[in-house]
Amino acid sequence: MFAFIISRILQSVPVLLVVALISFAMFAYVGDPVSIMLGQDFTEAQRTALVADLGLDQPFFIQFAKFVGNAVQGEFGLSYRLSRPVAELIAERAPATLELACCAAGVALLVGVPMGVYTGLYPRSLLSRAFLTFSLIGVSLPTFLIGILLILVFAVWLGWLPSFGRGDTVMFGWWSTGFATMSGIKALILPAITLGLFQLTLIMRLVRSEMMEVLRADYIKFARARGLSNRAINFGHALKNTMVPVITVVGLQLGAIIAFAIVTETVFQWPGMGLLFIQSVGSADIPVMAAYLLLIACLFVTINLIVDLLYYAVDPRLRVSRGRGH
Amino acid sequence: MSPILEVRDLRVEFPTRRGTLVALDGVSFSIAPGEVLGVVGESGAGKSMTGAAIIGLLEPPGRIAGGQILLQGKRIDNLRYDQMRRIRGREIGAIFQDPLTTLNPLYTVGDQLIETMLTHLPISPAVAKRRAVEWLEMVGIPAAAQRVQSYPHEFSGGMRQRVVIALALCAEPKLIVADEPTTALDVSIQAQVIALLKRLAREKGTAMMLVTHDMGVIAETADRVAVMYAGRIAEIGPVREVVKNPQHPYTAGLMASIPPLDRRVERLAQIDGAMPRLSAIPQGCAYNPRCPRVFSRCAVERPELLDAGTTLAACWLHAKAMTDA
Amino acid sequence: MANAFAQLRDSDIWWSFKRSPVTVISAIVALICIVTAVAAPFIAPHNPFDVATLNLLDAFKPPAWIDEGEADYLLGTDDQGRDLLSAILYGARISLFVGISATVFAALVGVSVGLLAGFLGGTVDALLMRIADIQLTFPSILVALLVDGIVRAAVPREVHDQIALFVVVVAIGISEWPKFARPVRGSTMVERNKEYVLAARVIGVSSFRIMTGHVLPNVLGPVLVIATLNLGLAILAEATLSFLGVGVPPTQPSLGTLIRVGNDFLFSGEWWITIFPGVSLVIMVLSVNLLGDWLRDALNPKLR
Numbered sequence: 001m002f003a004f005i006i007s008r009i010l011q012s013v014p015v016l017l018v019v020a021l022i023s024f025a026m027f028a029y030v031g032d033p034v035s036i037m038l039g040q041d042f043t044e045a046q047r048t049a050l051v052a053d054l055g056l057d058q059p060f061f062i063q064f065a066k067f068v069g070n071a072v073q074g075e076f077g078l079s080y081r082l083s084r085p086v087a088e089l090i091a092e093r094a095p096a097t098l099e100l101a102c103c104a105a106g107v108a109l110l111v112g113v114p115m116g117v118y119t120g121l122y123p124r125s126l127l128s129r130a131f132l133t134f135s136l137i138g139v140s141l142p143t144f145l146i147g148i149l150l151i152l153v154f155a156v157w158l159g160w161l162p163s164f165g166r167g168d169t170v171m172f173g174w175w176s177t178g179f180a181t182m183s184g185i186k187a188l189i190l191p192a193i194t195l196g197l198f199q200l201t202l203i204m205r206l207v208r209s210e211m212m213e214v215l216r217a218d219y220i221k222f223a224r225a226r227g228l229s230n231r232a233i234n235f236g237h238a239l240k241n242t243m244v245p246v247i248t249v250v251g252l253q254l255g256a257i258i259a260f261a262i263v264t265e266t267v268f269q270w271p272g273m274g275l276l277f278i279q280s281v282g283s284a285d286i287p288v289m290a291a292y293l294l295l296i297a298c299l300f301v302t303i304n305l306i307v308d309l310l311y312y313a314v315d316p317r318l319r320v321s322r323g324r325g326h
Numbered sequence: 327m328s329p330i331l332e333v334r335d336l337r338v339e340f341p342t343r344r345g346t347l348v349a350l351d352g353v354s355f356s357i358a359p360g361e362v363l364g365v366v367g368e369s370g371a372g373k374s375m376t377g378a379a380i381i382g383l384l385e386p387p388g389r390i391a392g393g394q395i396l397l398q399g400k401r402i403d404n405l406r407y408d409q410m411r412r413i414r415g416r417e418i419g420a421i422f423q424d425p426l427t428t429l430n431p432l433y434t435v436g437d438q439l440i441e442t443m444l445t446h447l448p449i450s451p452a453v454a455k456r457r458a459v460e461w462l463e464m465v466g467i468p469a470a471a472q473r474v475q476s477y478p479h480e481f482s483g484g485m486r487q488r489v490v491i492a493l494a495l496c497a498e499p500k501l502i503v504a505d506e507p508t509t510a511l512d513v514s515i516q517a518q519v520i521a522l523l524k525r526l527a528r529e530k531g532t533a534m535m536l537v538t539h540d541m542g543v544i545a546e547t548a549d550r551v552a553v554m555y556a557g558r559i560a561e562i563g564p565v566r567e568v569v570k571n572p573q574h575p576y577t578a579g580l581m582a583s584i585p586p587l588d589r590r591v592e593r594l595a596q597i598d599g600a601m602p603r604l605s606a607i608p609q610g611c612a613y614n615p616r617c618p619r620v621f622s623r624c625a626v627e628r629p630e631l632l633d634a635g636t637t638l639a640a641c642w643l644h645a646k647a648m649t650d651a
Numbered sequence: 652m653a654n655a656f657a658q659l660r661d662s663d664i665w666w667s668f669k670r671s672p673v674t675v676i677s678a679i680v681a682l683i684c685i686v687t688a689v690a691a692p693f694i695a696p697h698n699p700f701d702v703a704t705l706n707l708l709d710a711f712k713p714p715a716w717i718d719e720g721e722a723d724y725l726l727g728t729d730d731q732g733r734d735l736l737s738a739i740l741y742g743a744r745i746s747l748f749v750g751i752s753a754t755v756f757a758a759l760v761g762v763s764v765g766l767l768a769g770f771l772g773g774t775v776d777a778l779l780m781r782i783a784d785i786q787l788t789f790p791s792i793l794v795a796l797l798v799d800g801i802v803r804a805a806v807p808r809e810v811h812d813q814i815a816l817f818v819v820v821v822a823i824g825i826s827e828w829p830k831f832a833r834p835v836r837g838s839t840m841v842e843r844n845k846e847y848v849l850a851a852r853v854i855g856v857s858s859f860r861i862m863t864g865h866v867l868p869n870v871l872g873p874v875l876v877i878a879t880l881n882l883g884l885a886i887l888a889e890a891t892l893s894f895l896g897v898g899v900p901p902t903q904p905s906l907g908t909l910i911r912v913g914n915d916f917l918f919s920g921e922w923w924i925t926i927f928p929g930v931s932l933v934i935m936v937l938s939v940n941l942l943g944d945w946l947r948d949a950l951n952p953k954l955r
């Protein structure tokens with residue numbers, strides 16, 4: 001178990017290094033940070049001083065090592081656009097994004113999995129067909145359009161829910177939460193549905209196809225031949241086997257939720273990391289982009305680790321055949 | 327003694343877009359308590375399909391389109407799914423071909439045994455747990471008390487098939503439908519598994535329908551044998567008679583193609599051509615295009631099972647009384 | 652040619668196509684989308700890019716069936732007095748162009764990498780697939796945003812505006828190539844060990860010839876399915892980028908751009924500026940997705 005975790009962590013190190021390298025390359029070689037920081041008027045001496053100050057005259061590997069060292073301490077320099085420390089900006093915005101992403105993931109899982117199981121078990125029923133049609137539309141509807149439609153209906157026409165912002169937030173230490181107030185919770189509903197809907201349909205379709213695949217398996221046929229009840233076959237045998245591949249994809253989808261938060265946050269003017277990132281892309285604010293990229297990579301690696309552990313818990317085949325790593 | 331299983335004029339159809347295929351037609355046989363009926367034939371002859379129809383697990387869109395299946399005199403072919411479910415495992419056990427895929431990889435073999443017993447038998451979980459170990463011992467798994475906690479992937483193929491046998495027998499059914507139980511196993515393991523199956527069936531008084539394409543297995547295990555060809559029974563009778571003295575030209579061809587153990591032969595006989603596909607079964611006797619003893623009637627009329635002395639054979643050669651008259 | 656048609660007519664694919672009315676309808680809709688998009692300059696009632704004909708007095712006209720609507724502007728006008736129907740036709744043209752180009756680009760890169768990795772194996776294979784794996788960990792929209800952001804930072808603004816369309820195509824293409832590379836690599840490895848390829852090697856056919864002549868044709872089926880399924884995603888990706896304001900330049904508005912513009916007027920009641928381009932986008936993507944789904948099922952005998 002312990003060895004398994006260690007090997008997984010070691011496997012994710014190259015991923016993080018590659019991402020760090022990309023971030024660093026953006027930092028060092030894209031655009032000209034020196035002239036951006038110096039502004040209009042400067043002397044050659046000032047320029048040389050700043051280059052030395054930033055360490056840009058040093059060899060590549062030293063620069064990279066310094067970059068990684070700083071990154072580990074959460075030090076990414078100043079935002080070109082806002083002239084504030086990047087770490088501070090991100091820390092300020094992270095709670096908004098994480099709360100939104102968790103709610104969206106909750107919606108997607110709690111609704112998507114049961115819908116997938118149902119449509120997998122009864123593919124010909126009327127309700128299944130309705131679910132499938134709904135999911136097809138869901139897959140074809142871009143996230144931003146879902147948000148716009150929800151705003152149009154629930155904010156503009158009905159006036160029930162707010163269309164932008166987080167409502168009133170309460171600070172717990174450095175964490176600002178929207179869960180503590182009614183207006184915060186109301187503000188969360190539309191963005192969470194918007195963000196979760198696409199993943200919901202994906203999860204539903206995935207669970208459905210896996211379920212149908214598993215139901216065709218020999219061991220299900222044999223379970224039927226043993227006369228087990230439908231309940232035991234569908235929920236004990238089929239669902240558990242379905243979960244093995246589903247866990248992987250759902251893990252990846254959690255990552256996608258955080259990425260798609262960029263879009264949702266834009267639609268709802270949600271003050272999270274995604275909105276920060278998109279504003280940075282628009283104004284070529286490299287430090288923020290680089291920091292965001294690294295942060296997302298860390299998040300993904302963490303999620304993947306959790307997925308692997310879950311996998312390990314569900315599938316006994318992994319537990320014994322050690323060294324058969326992939 | 328009244329038979330455990332009686333199949334009367336069974337017909338199974340597969341509706342497809344190119345028309346309805348008749349996979350089984352006019353299949354009739356019975357199995358007495360404690361008897362082992364072997365069913366042989368080439369792949370696609372309908373052996374496995376017959377087994378699937380009996381346990382009520384035909385792959386859709388296949389369906390029973392005619393005839394009756396009686397278990398201890400009661401019809402089971404028209405039962406609702408849930409009624410049939412109670413019979414499966416409890417009255418009729420099943421063994422499938424590939425032990426590598428028939429066990430759920432995520433549950434221990436013990437859990438799967440306990441689950442099956444608790445579904446069918448009025449016993450407590452503690453008793454079921456004890457019996458699970460006993461069953462593993464009975465099918466010859468060493469250190470059963472520990473192995474009961476093992477997952478299927480921790481067993482070899484032969485051992486897994488022993489577990490499958492335990493699963494099929496653990497609710498003490500009166501009939502076992504074994505569909506190619508040794509085909510996926512190493513040759514050296516096959517004999518052991520067959521011997522085990524035979525011994526347990528004898529001990530428990532369980533009747534068995536043993537589907538295989540291996541005449542050797544049949545000759546060694548079965549009391550009677552049914553030879554199937556293109557969805558019908560070509561010949562059925564006591565195993566020794568069918569092997570030594572086949573009455574249907576197809577059975578004769580089949581037997582001639584088995585290498586004899588007691589003498590050397592230069593060249594084995596073979597049957598020319600191939601079994602027809604279900605979509606292109608010839609008129610009259612399905613075997614007539616390949617039959618060395620074909621005559622005019624064979625291409626026109628389809629023979630029913632006729633009395634051929636020691637066996638029943640679906641061949642006009644045995645309708646002499648009628649042709650002579 | 653006639654023979655080929657006859658073959659198609661008798662094939663399973665054609666049969667499953669005819670049997671599924673949804674597929675037939677979506678094929679027709681997709682066809683209409685393509686035709687109208689290509690022929691936009693000829694069938695659009697107005698030229699939305701002709702500044703001379705634009706009149707701000709025509710701005711915010713509702714669709715023709717609502718009071719104050721004018722028959723001349725069937726779907727109403729936007730904030731600059733542009734005919735919305737014409738803008739949608741031109742926008743669909745750009746959306747489709749970017750979607751198809753990006754998919755073709757992704758397919759070219761992905762198939763080449765997949766063939767190379769599958770055929771050469773060893774270190775090359777491990778390296779290429781590791782890259783694909785790492786990239787697949789990240790959602791494609793993020794990769795596309797990143798590529799776009801880097802280009803934006805690397806080139807001056809004036810240059811960027813000129814090559815923006817190209818940048819979007821490349822950004823989306825780069826974000827999707829691993830989806831092609833992985834299955835192609837898989838099938839290539841299977842094909843590589845088949846006897847006809849071994850035979851071709853033995854008689855001295857060059858590796859390149861084997862790949863293009865023998866292996867490639869065998870992996871084209873799955874590639875076609877992936878391409879169709881990805882076309883919908885690519886169109887959505889473009890719309891998303893444009894909606895976020897980092898996609899195609901404002902001078903060449905795609906459906907996503909139109910939606911972005913209309914979004915600003917949602918609260919003042921001019922819903923049509925957003926909704927009609929949105930509906931057009933959904934219809935286009937839906938028909939492509941349905942076609943892709945059907946193609947996948949029809950070519951995948953396992954699920955039939």
